[in-house]
Amino acid sequence: MTVDYIIIGQGICGTWLGYYLLKENKSLIVFDNNHLQSASNAAGGLINPVTGRRVVTTWMAETLLPFVWKEYNALGETLNIQGIHQKNILVFPSATDLQQAFLERIKQQNSFIQSPSVARDTLHATFNFPFDVFEINPCYVIKMQPLLQSFRAYLTGKNILKEAVFNEDELIINKDCIEYKGIKAGKIIYADGMHASQSRYWKNLPFVQNKGQALMMHIEGLDTSYIYKFGHLTLIALEENRWWVGSSNELEFATTAPTDDFKTRTIASLKSILKKDFSIIDHWSALRPATVERRPFVGFHPQYKNIGILNGMGSKGCSLAPWFAKQLVQNMLYDEPLDPLADVSRFAKVLAR
Structure with a gap:
């Protein structure tokens, strides 16, 4: 089997990444073990523009609020549920x-x-x-479990979900593609939450x-x-x-x-x-x-150009995941820039170790 992308994880990041790639008519396989007490499934689903004891406006709130309202409603229409x-x-x-x-x-x-x-x-x-x-x-x-399980059923209906734990030891990196258990893909993207901190490719990131x-x-x-x-x-x-x-x-x-x-x-x-x-x-x-800087990890490994990441959203995943998933897709397909505050290339030196 050959696909454009393999996505590891179907939490809030993997869900949005899969949604935007499918909208672009890209082929993909998602690996996820359906752990209901993952961070995404256990989250309250709150999008709050104000934070902290100093009552400050959260990062990008003015931009994110109208964006998430539009995008979650669109996803909800696709899944025939109320998304937000x-x-x-x-x-x-x-x-x-x-x-x-x-x-x-x-x-x-x-x-x-x-x-x-x-x-x-x-x-x-x-x-x-x-x-x-x-x-x-x-x-x-966002009612997280209904949303994630509805998208899971959507992926299952397309026969592009593998309900299994991803084993990185079986990942083969070639010059122009990757291979995993008989599946060839142009790129693989880690959207698997804290599990990515154990990856040989991403373990040096400041999770x-x-x-x-x-x-x-x-x-x-x-x-x-x-x-x-x-x-x-x-x-x-x-x-x-x-x-x-x-x-x-x-x-x-x-x-x-x-x-x-x-x-x-x-x-x-x-x-x-x-x-x-x-x-x-x-x-x-x-x-x-979460991350030391409280900013996500988005983009591709400086040494392995077909290994990407969409991760590190912390407690703001419901608002940040759709924004950066869309930005990553636009970057991959149309070479649009990533936000430098989120671009994982800012850790090029530590990732090269």
């Missing part, structure tokens, strides 16, 4: 300095921050909160293992019109009465598995915040493919 939902965030600051940061941004006329569109009395009926409430608008939610945990919870009667944010704790509706509650941001950890400590702390926080009954459905944990 607008759900603004109601933020409940937990300290005076956080409240002051939001007030300062409103004074500066930050276009994403406003007074809440819900009455405080209405919110007090559901939540305990000591300070003001602010609304971040617009914010979007950062960032562990995230979240609880899937049943919360009876909580209004699903909004996302609710209390410090690091974010509540995102997956469906009626079923909520994603997370997540941690752990750079040091003894185990990659879910921990009782996270569960205990999250339950205690919810009991202090929420005036609703709740129960735990599931507990997820995954490693995000």
Whole structure:
């Protein structure tokens, strides 16, 4: 079998890369083992233009928000699902300095921050909160598992998905192509999250293992019109009465598995915040493919021109993956430049070691 591309991984990066290549009528094979607690599957799917204790606008937010709205809706039409939902965030600051940061941004006329569109009395009926409430608008939610599984079915229907673990030891690099288990391809692209950090080709990149945990919870009667944010704790509706509650941001950890400590702390926080009954459905944990610079890895190996990467999106994968997947496809097919802040060629020296 001969194809134009092999893609390793069908998380959010592999999904968008495959989608854009197929739109360009390119042939491909995707290798993925359908690990439901991968970073993409376990993610809450939130696209939030504001971040951090200083309440700053996220990198490229003004450009990315209209782009992702258009592109996720187009992907949703292809898959016959709703690809993206607008759900603004109601933020409940937990300290005076956080409240002051939001007030300062409103004074500066930050276009994403406003007074809440819900009455405080209405919110007090559901939540305990000591300070003001602010609304971040617009914010979007991607229902990750339905989206990824729908695209998986789409690939399966085209007979271009291999449900298997990729074994790099069996990869053969030729001058003009690569070969893997009887498949010849012009290029191979690593879109497999933290697994790429173990690759002989990409292991020198400054990946950062960032562990995230979240609880899937049943919360009876909580209004699903909004996302609710209390410090690091974010509540995102997956469906009626079923909520994603997370997540941690752990750079040091003894185990990659879910921990009782996270569960205990999250339950205690919810009991202090929420005036609703709740129960735990599931507990997820995954490693995000983050980077030291908090910028993605996009492009081709300086020594192996047919080995590429689309990776390192961290906690911003839902917004960054479609943008850089499209940019990578435009670069491969039409020689359009990659963003120098994301172009993996910035690590040419370390990759040459």
